[in-house]
Amino acid sequence: MPDRARWCVITAVAGLLWFFSTGLAAAAPAPQTVPEPPSDGCITCHRNLGGRLAAPALKIADDIHVRRGFTCTACHGGDAKAPGMEAMDPKRGFVGRPKPADLPAVCGKCHSSPEIMRRFNPRIPTDEVARFQTSVHGQKLSAGDQRVATCTSCHGVHPILAVTDSRSPVFPSSVPATCARCHADAAYMKPYGIPITQYAEYKTSVHGEALLGRGSKQAPACNDCHGNHGAVPPGVDSVANVCAQCHGSQRDLFTRSPHRAAFESMGLPQCTACHGNHQISRPSDEMVGTSPPAVCAQCHQADSKGGVAAKVIRTALEDLKQSTAAAGDLVARAENAGMDMSDAKLPLSDARTQLILARNLAHGLSLREVQSATSEGVGLSRKAADLGRAGLAEIEFRRRGLVAALVVIAVLSLGLYLKTRTTPGP
Amino acid sequence: MVRQPLRVTRRSLADLLLAAGLAGLAGTVLYPLVRYLIPPKVKEVTAGSIVAAKVGDLPPNSGKILLFGGKPAILVHTSQGTYKAFTAVCTHLACTVQYRPDFGHIWCACHDGHFDLNGQVIGGPPPRPLAEFTVTVKGTEIVVTRPA
Amino acid sequence: MGIGAWLEDRLRWRAADAFLRHKTVPVTRHGYVYYFGGITLFLFLVQVVTGLLLLMYYRPTADAAHESVRFIMARVQFGWLVRSVHSWTANLMVFWAFAHMFGAFFVRAYRRPREMTWISGALLLFITLAFGFTGYLLPWNTLAYFATKVGTEIVGAVPLIGHPLLVLLRGGEDVTEATLSRFFGIHVAILPALTTMVLGLHLFLVQLHGMSRPDARGPARSMAFVPAFVLREAMVWLLITGVLVTLAVLLPWPVGEKADPLASAPAGIRPEWYFVFMFHTLKLIPSHVLGLEGEQLGVIAFMLAAAVVLAVPLLVRDDGAGRASRVAAAVGAFGALYMIGMTILGYLRP
Numbered sequence A: 001m002p003d004r005a006r007w008c009v010i011t012a013v014a015g016l017l018w019f020f021s022t023g024l025a026a027a028a029p030a031p032q033t034v035p036e037p038p039s040d041g042c043i044t045c046h047r048n049l050g051g052r053l054a055a056p057a058l059k060i061a062d063d064i065h066v067r068r069g070f071t072c073t074a075c076h077g078g079d080a081k082a083p084g085m086e087a088m089d090p091k092r093g094f095v096g097r098p099k100p101a102d103l104p105a106v107c108g109k110c111h112s113s114p115e116i117m118r119r120f121n122p123r124i125p126t127d128e129v130a131r132f133q134t135s136v137h138g139q140k141l142s143a144g145d146q147r148v149a150t151c152t153s154c155h156g157v158h159p160i161l162a163v164t165d166s167r168s169p170v171f172p173s174s175v176p177a178t179c180a181r182c183h184a185d186a187a188y189m190k191p192y193g194i195p196i197t198q199y200a201e202y203k204t205s206v207h208g209e210a211l212l213g214r215g216s217k218q219a220p221a222c223n224d225c226h227g228n229h230g231a232v233p234p235g236v237d238s239v240a241n242v243c244a245q246c247h248g249s250q251r252d253l254f255t256r257s258p259h260r261a262a263f264e265s266m267g268l269p270q271c272t273a274c275h276g277n278h279q280i281s282r283p284s285d286e287m288v289g290t291s292p293p294a295v296c297a298q299c300h301q302a303d304s305k306g307g308v309a310a311k312v313i314r315t316a317l318e319d320l321k322q323s324t325a326a327a328g329d330l331v332a333r334a335e336n337a338g339m340d341m342s343d344a345k346l347p348l349s350d351a352r353t354q355l356i357l358a359r360n361l362a363h364g365l366s367l368r369e370v371q372s373a374t375s376e377g378v379g380l381s382r383k384a385a386d387l388g389r390a391g392l393a394e395i396e397f398r399r400r401g402l403v404a405a406l407v408v409i410a411v412l413s414l415g416l417y418l419k420t421r422t423t424p425g426p
Numbered sequence B: 001m002v003r004q005p006l007r008v009t010r011r012s013l014a015d016l017l018l019a020a021g022l023a024g025l026a027g028t029v030l031y032p033l034v035r036y037l038i039p040p041k042v043k044e045v046t047a048g049s050i051v052a053a054k055v056g057d058l059p060p061n062s063g064k065i066l067l068f069g070g071k072p073a074i075l076v077h078t079s080q081g082t083y084k085a086f087t088a089v090c091t092h093l094a095c096t097v098q099y100r101p102d103f104g105h106i107w108c109a110c111h112d113g114h115f116d117l118n119g120q121v122i123g124g125p126p127p128r129p130l131a132e133f134t135v136t137v138k139g140t141e142i143v144v145t146r147p148a
Numbered sequence C: 001m002g003i004g005a006w007l008e009d010r011l012r013w014r015a016a017d018a019f020l021r022h023k024t025v026p027v028t029r030h031g032y033v034y035y036f037g038g039i040t041l042f043l044f045l046v047q048v049v050t051g052l053l054l055l056m057y058y059r060p061t062a063d064a065a066h067e068s069v070r071f072i073m074a075r076v077q078f079g080w081l082v083r084s085v086h087s088w089t090a091n092l093m094v095f096w097a098f099a100h101m102f103g104a105f106f107v108r109a110y111r112r113p114r115e116m117t118w119i120s121g122a123l124l125l126f127i128t129l130a131f132g133f134t135g136y137l138l139p140w141n142t143l144a145y146f147a148t149k150v151g152t153e154i155v156g157a158v159p160l161i162g163h164p165l166l167v168l169l170r171g172g173e174d175v176t177e178a179t180l181s182r183f184f185g186i187h188v189a190i191l192p193a194l195t196t197m198v199l200g201l202h203l204f205l206v207q208l209h210g211m212s213r214p215d216a217r218g219p220a221r222s223m224a225f226v227p228a229f230v231l232r233e234a235m236v237w238l239l240i241t242g243v244l245v246t247l248a249v250l251l252p253w254p255v256g257e258k259a260d261p262l263a264s265a266p267a268g269i270r271p272e273w274y275f276v277f278m279f280h281t282l283k284l285i286p287s288h289v290l291g292l293e294g295e296q297l298g299v300i301a302f303m304l305a306a307a308v309v310l311a312v313p314l315l316v317r318d319d320g321a322g323r324a325s326r327v328a329a330a331v332g333a334f335g336a337l338y339m340i341g342m343t344i345l346g347y348l349r350p
Helices: A003-027 A039-049 A052-059 A099-112 A115-119 A128-134 A136-142 A150-156 A172-182 A185-194 A198-204 A206-213 A222-226 A238-244 A250-256 A257-267 A270-275 A305-336 A342-364 A367-422 B005-039 C003-013 C013-022 C033-055 C065-074 C077-104 C116-137 C142-155 C162-170 C176-210 C226-249 C274-283 C294-311 C323-348
Strands: B049-054 B062-068 B072-076 B084-088 B098-100 B105-108 B113-115 B121-125 B132-137 B141-145 C022-027 C222-225
Touching: A039 A052, A099 A115, A099 A136, A099 A150, A128 A136, A136 A150, A150 A172, A172 A185, A172 A198, A172 A206, A172 A222, A172 C323, A198 A206, A206 B049, A206 B132, A238 A250, A238 A270, A238 B062, A250 A342, A257 A270, A305 A342, A342 A367, A342 B062, A342 B072, A367 B005, A367 C226, B005 C033, B005 C077, B049 B062, B049 B072, B049 C065, B062 B098, B072 B098, B072 B141, B084 C013, C003 C013, C003 C022, C013 C226, C022 C226, C033 C077, C033 C176, C033 C226, C065 C077, C065 C274, C077 C226, C077 C274, C077 C323, C116 C142, C116 C274, C116 C294, C142 C162, C142 C176, C162 C176, C274 C294, C274 C323
Parallel strands: none
Antiparallel strands: B049 B141, B062 B072, B072 B084, B084 B132, B098 B105, B105 B113, B113 B121, B132 B141, C022 C222
8 A cells, every 4th residue: 555545544544533532522521530631633543543653642641741731732733623634734833753952942942931931830940941051961962962861861751740740750769760771871871981880879879878768858869969951060169069058067167178279279079089979978987087998098198287187186086986985885884774864865965966066077177176076075975974973883872772781681580580599489 | 587698698689689680670661761752852854844944044036955855955035035945856967956046046066957946947958857845834934845 | 557558448459469379370391381471461561661652753644654653763762762672572472472372272271161261362362463464554664555455455355344344444445544544543542442351351360260270180289479470470571571672772673665655566565474374375275266266265264263263162172181172282283383384485485
């Protein structure tokens, strides 16, 4: 059958089906279980075509745009009212499947227009396309690379789900896997010569563990550091500001520390120089010091000024850690022996607060600040330890009292025993 | 009356021991008993509520840390003159938070966490708000109560 | 008129004095069993004194119960001693009440005319168990909370009146603050009142009938109650006091974690040791036996056992070494071994 004849048959069948289905839809209301797409010529026809041509129509009812009243023509052009093939006449504005390079313009028709967008969601930004143009993806796309990510690569298509929909590929906890679809694919990334280990590293990091393991939506996914539409690796001098979205106090301490200027002159990235980037593990006191795994040792000799400072900070932290642990141990021992140690709880928790504070102050590199926090903590833990010792002393007092009572009982028993000897027995 | 000396000794020894023992026993029983009945200086703390402060103790725009149910809690006298109370355990790394009069809200020194006077996180790393307690003023006493 | 005569005129105490002077206690091969009742009585008196002291600070509300016990243990001077002695005495008292009962049983002290002495004694044993069950909940800790939940559920398995009984006991469908109020009332008012009456009868009957002598054979040796027996009993009481104080100092009774009705039951919920034999039996009975629920069957069996214990003097009526006495001794021995065995099993296989 020549092409022309086949199209005629398809059109005729589709037209008939459309006729019947609209007639039926008018006669009997559709069941309420699944939201029916608006009665639209495109969907009606495409549903019954099967295979590749049917796919876009099947789940389109979930699409956020369809839910807000848009139809296929909003993106694809054409005339949904026309019953036959003429619906897809370029003369009626039909654009077919937009090329990747055209997608930003297609989506941007509405998404870049504050006037249109505020009718649907007054808070939604309208600079996505502008940001996209600044991203590595956008710039490569402009340069003619058709393999880079465009709107639908991340947001999906048919249906495009709202970002707040947990099924969306850009729902916060799904973002890392979505980026990894390309960025962890060695073959796909080969022409760009960039690493592909970020996803694997991220998964084992504190952030990945929090977001993917514990479902904590506060934890950052890829886009929280790299930007989403304007995705670019943060520059060496802006790392601290990126991390400061959550870790603000560390940024403030870092920016007034001597490290800031030093890192700048050496071209070192700020936070990530010590903490790493994708594989950020839980920090520990071992990171401070003059020998590995201490990160200070990467630059500082043990006997240099910086090395001495590192040692001082580490010693202060270890001292407080040790005295807090010793106090906690004393209090726990007294508690296990049956003493109520609630009075010791406040100084003990305050001492632990000072330890956490001192660890943070280490970012500012001020020995005076760190030492004042740790010495206050040591004082608090001594207070708790004194209470623990008092509890243990009380136990000693009880034991002595017991001995005294047993002596009295023994004397009395002896008296009674002698008495039984001196009085008539059985 | 003549008695065998040994017998006399033993009987009187028995009586002596008995008397001493009974006196000792009375002491060892009565001493703790009387001490027990003396009311302790510390006021009894119930889990449900605690007298956190007296009216006037705390000037407006200031806060106070107290121990409530074995954990630190914070009582805030707002600049509007109302009282608010929250757990003082930061939801980030369990540091004890404090009231910052210059900010007019609750602040955690460890990692610069900020909480507003509804306990909600308004800045920094804390992942969850601070649990709020109920504050009632009964006469001159400010009572903090754990919500049921 | 001398003071003695003045008092005699009003109190007639010389009659009691004369009575005590003539009172004797048999001396036999198993003479130690005559001390068991006295020990139980002493422990009861300790409970009365320490219980009254605890009432000064204890507060029976879900909000304050646990905190007030913690307060007694930590803040009240010697509060730890009073409360630990109370808890330890409770356990020893249950033990000695059982020992007293088995002792009296095996020397057949329930024979005519002491049937009522036995029955009142059996009632006192049940009251003692009820004391233990209700007192266990009062510190309002997790373990006690769930043990009470399970324990009252077992009451719910009593045929016909089980559920109403459970609601009555719990003061509602569930173990709540209402249960705490009820248990407190039962523990400090109802049971003490019952004990006063039944214990009064029990002690009166013991004086009325004198000490039972196991059998008529052999020479009838005896010792004077005053002073010989009293001195020996006093030594035993002192020894027990020493044990109690030592236990209280070296092993203070824990306060536990505050009960949280919304928390899930912790693993290894087990009642106090003196209920373990019942608890473990109920665990071992299959869930359905002869068209009855296993738990119901167990509860019926224990109710029957209790009835049998009460009715011992009516069931075993021959004097001396008749067949009924031998059967009774065998059944009693089986009962004791069963209780010991099930308790051990209950601890070995939680």
